[in-house]
Amino acid sequence: MGQRLRPRDLDLLGLESPSAPMHHATVEVFDPGDSGFDHDRLVELIADRISFVPRYRQKLVSVPGRLANPTWRDDPDFDLAYHVRRSALPRPGSMDQLRELVARIVSRSLDRSRPLWEVYFVEGLEGGRVAVLTKSHLALVDGVDTVDLGQVLLDTTAEPKSLGGDEWRPARRATPFGLVAEAVGDTIDRPGLALDTVRGNAAALLRTAGHVAGRAGEVADALTNRRPTPESPITGGLSQQRRVVTVRLPLADHRAVRDAHGGTVNDVVLATVTGALRGWAMARSESLAGVRNVKAVVPVSVIDDELEATSLGSQIAAHRVSLPVGEPSPVVRLHQVSYSFQVHRDTGRGVAANRLAGIAGFAPATFHAIGARVAAEELRRGFQLEVTNVPGPQSPLYAAGARMVETYPVHPLLPGHALAVAVTSYDGWVHYGLTADRDLLPDVDVLGQCLSEALEELLDAASDARPRAPRGRRPSRTGDR
Template sequence: MITKLTPQDASFYQLESSTNPMHIGSLAIVRDPHPDDGSGRPPLDYDRLVALVERRLPLVPRYRRKVREVPLALGPPVWVEDSHFDITYHVRRSALPVPGSDAQLHDLVARLASRPLDHTRPLWEMYLIEGLSGGRRAIFTKTHSSLVDGNTSLEIGHVILDTGPAPREVADDCWIAPREPNDVELLAVRLAELAGRPGEALEAVRHAGAEAVSFAGATGRALERAVRGGAGRTDSPFNARTSRNRRFDMVRTDLDNYREIRKRFDCSINDVVLAVVAGALRIFLQSRGTVLTESAALRAVVPMSVYAESPYGDRLKPVGEVSSFLIDLPVGEPNPVMRLSHIAHATEEHARHRRGVRARTLVHMAGFAPASLHAMSVRAASTFAENAFNLMITNAPGPQQPMYIGGARMLEMYPVSPLLRNQASSIGITSYDGRVFYGLNADRDAMADIGVLSAAVHESMEEMLGACVQ
């Protein structure tokens, strides 16, 4: 089956560069069943992970398809079935020297996140990382942003999770690799389409062979022009030409702390998250010797999948819309309560006029949605011009009960969001099982001190909690 990429899919595919690979990453840390727990469940080894992924592929059929260019650039790229699909190419194995530390895991994830995906194959990879201390393993998944749209296609890390130790049953897969179309056949299909559309045919011929012009590129530029009229960002260390290499760090915090602050100041958990981030950014900038006036701000694009809370604040669930907006984080404000107040007012105003990206599939699927929601958030962020903001923050809620991968309990989950052009850092945030996890992806050269920002998250949280008792 030949299917055209949507304009946004095509823009992600064609605008990728070696220094800005456009894949969404997720890092899950799991613990194998203990031999003495009486469950009799085997550990999550490589063969079991391959078998699990293969059984779940029918839920994400696009993961067996690859992108092909139409000859003579007569149309957008297309999805075709990969006739040589090899699951063992995509699900890989890696290991740390036992006992592997979190710092070693960070370095490995950074290296894996730095490498672009192979565009001659389906655009995803999954790594089982063994050797972590404390009987833990990690699963790092990276999926090209063109692959996940949250509606017809979800992120594969979403579908391999279960709500209990016993993997759920899925329908048997009868997929047989079809013959892949050659260039002549792709061209014939496109010419047949153009035969009934003379206007589109004329436009295609005009631009055929022009490497810098494509249907997707035109769409991307139109989106850029739509937002370029707004106020631009301020200069900051978070905006720099990126290298090929990355740094990664992660932060663990408690969801109850956010709930306590939310209750004390009558705001949303999203507001508290942004206030904690703003405080951490303030501390980070000060550590670099930046002189901050009281009015200083960093502009963030916040394509946030909003938390839907019960009246009692005891439940969190994803909603069916991912909203994208620009917000000025008041990093110059020394008072944490005032920072939170500024952010709460700004998000309330944006809520009245927000534009959303629908994600209907996510609403109706049980299980763990953040990986797919982060992919949707990056798509929403990409609609803003690169000079409109300083950094991207994505925030996606997850279930507040344990989840499992092949019988192994998931302990932690971290997003690894890509760096957009001239963005030296991105911050991904996910809540799960009573914790809030931060994944900080950064350029290796521009953000060598990313660990300072990670530590500053805890310092900012303590400052917010201290304000609650005053």
């Protein structure tokens, strides 16, 4: 018997369209050194660890007549070679070329007839480096029953570990009669499932009617009380193509700003994003109309028994904040952002960054997936930008002996949202990943450059308050962020 899809997971599938695929991704850059890390070693590593994430060998199976929500079932035709793919850049490949390849890959929806994930091993990066792109559907990674595959692939030492794999055999293929009988039994045993089924069928009919009428978004908004996304340069109708920009900035610089002005590193990250949006808008020779106060959703880790429990030791909640893009002073922008999170910190619900960074495995990949899910649930309330910042370990991690030197989250774009920002700190650096619609934000690379300038502006302001830490120095402590 498979696990039935929950309503919130069904909602994620319902949001998906060719212009808004609902998967998150992570790009990790490795220095193989003498480890011999290549495509074959990656396949062996995944085969050795995939038993820790059994849903990665399952696919969605629909119930005839929609008598119940679809279920996760073992894929009898599971083929690891299909999911773990090999790609290459023309040597010596640049980061720009890698970003372009990643943008093309994340633009494509996952095949729903198979387990909802893919991994790409990319060779040819300059300096002998390689990259691994992991792509998983948001319905697959819920943090409750399933964590992201990336969380189980990395080790804290360069010594390769073998966990022995498993003797997995797929469960017997479900028949239509068996699926119907199972659905009827579930409904009798758990009456609440009937309501879930009705809700799921109604949503499906709504989407169908909307598409036929050519007004799917308007119909859905009207019947679900969803507020329209505020108009701005970072919102609009999406194309089917993406752009991806990555920026790596020293964590020590973020901490220097925090130490000078108070708050947390998360506040500094948000102030940096705010300053970058301001610089980008001004570089366009446009007024700040539409981005003067950007309504943002920032998923945060909390301890709250009323929220859905996760396997990560905390729950994830949506914090809404207005990013003061129109404010000319970088220090005032920082204080305004910090003040918006003060109530959250004062309640005692907040989870310290060093606790999150200490979770076993590379948990940022899972936290980012859950953060994207939380943002999707906030769509009905209307906002313009999602910013997800996740602290990671401040010591090196390895895959089959190869050291991970960079890691960038790539979030999906929600319908009507032309930009998403995701951030991961790791091993002394803060890694920014920007996902943008290719047509609506052709100049998103300028926004990436503005991130560096915005942090520099904050550093200049911090230098007036206290001596500035040397640029690029890796901190020796993990501390509270």
